[in-house]
Amino acid sequence: MPDDRPIFVYEYPSLEVAAETVKAATSERRAFIVVGNCWVEYRGRASSTLKKGERIFIVKEDGSVLIHRSKGYEPVNWQPSGSIFYTSIKGNVLTVKAVRRAPRESIVINFDKVYLLTVLNLIDEGEFCLYASEEDMQKAILIQPEIVEEGLKLITYEKKVEPGFIDVYGVDKKGRMVVIEIKRKTAGKDAVLQLARYVDSVKGIVNRETRGIIVAPQLAKGAQKLLVTLGLDFKQLDPRKCAEIVRKTETRKLEDFYL
Template sequence: PVNWQPPGCLFSVSATNNALQIRAIRRKPAESVKISFDNVYQVSVLSLVDKGEFSLYASEEDMQRAILLKPSLLEEGFKPITYEKRVEPGFVDIYGIDKNGRFVVVEIKRKPAGRKAALQLAKYVDSVRSMVNREVRGVLVAPNMARGVQRLLATLGLDFKALDPKKCASILIKPEVKRLVDFFEDKGK
């Protein structure tokens, strides 16, 4: 097993009572891990390189995949058309149509959405409006918003949808399985 310790941890190793003990201490927050080994068959010292991103829950890409897998996470009746759609200022995370036939531009943030995310979404919506002859909505998706962002979204005419990365992670771990009967009943609606 692997136990990651952040930079700045203090380590101590000792041999007592025919056992090897390793202890890691972290000051902030205060915590420690103590491991005792009764038998040691091999000791290896390696220089490990870990380029992976540490994430307890879902990344923005995972949140995007969860919405594509289960569009009702955004809202009932939402139908994704594409994702990472190229528009003049950048890439739209998800592009789709709502239950009223309006185009929807979705910007996803894993952390609390700030002013920069709201302004970025406004630029994407303006870009899409210039390309289509239909009403366009913008929806900012994040666990929550930074102070003042709700007022900015209202001023810009944009919507907010609170979505917890934990919920997205759980959907990706165990995708919903539909029975064949349920599938055909949904198609009939």
């Protein structure tokens, strides 16, 4: 397999050629794509069978496996990275077995026709950046606590209390403790209940008046009632605006922002 081209293509190869090429590709840890008629068995955490049909089979350099049908965002079968491959040919069937340990599971894919086989040698050093994650919201609040509430002073973040971790923890302008639970999308009942538990936990420790604030772009309807019942607050905040605040501020560590 020459190294100088980013891809190497076999159109309608024989199963023998396909088998040899797949063997070489897996042993050299190259990514490849097979399009052909196949059937699949999966055994591991669960089991599945997929009967004959034409699909896209992708193996990547790190040994992750994807089997895609012609529709749907999700693969019908897959294996996360780290699989080991066994390729064989028997009669008119090319079989690739992908085995993973921890958890032990395997995919067996059988082809009786291969329409396309391409071995890839992709160079990809391009940086990937994601904005407006929950982490961005947390950073924005640490940079500008006033976006949550005027007079809010932060004490710490990611504080461990019994049920888990408090996203942000501070004191309001009247000196009450404030526990903040951040959600990057509509906050539901579970978020409210989680916050309630945190507030209770903090109350038990600090023995001071303690408020809880949900910070999220929206509050689910059922969650609203619960919020009122439990005496918690809600502050609407757009994750994209938070991302802007974060990008505008020079990059500093989170640690630089709390007292």
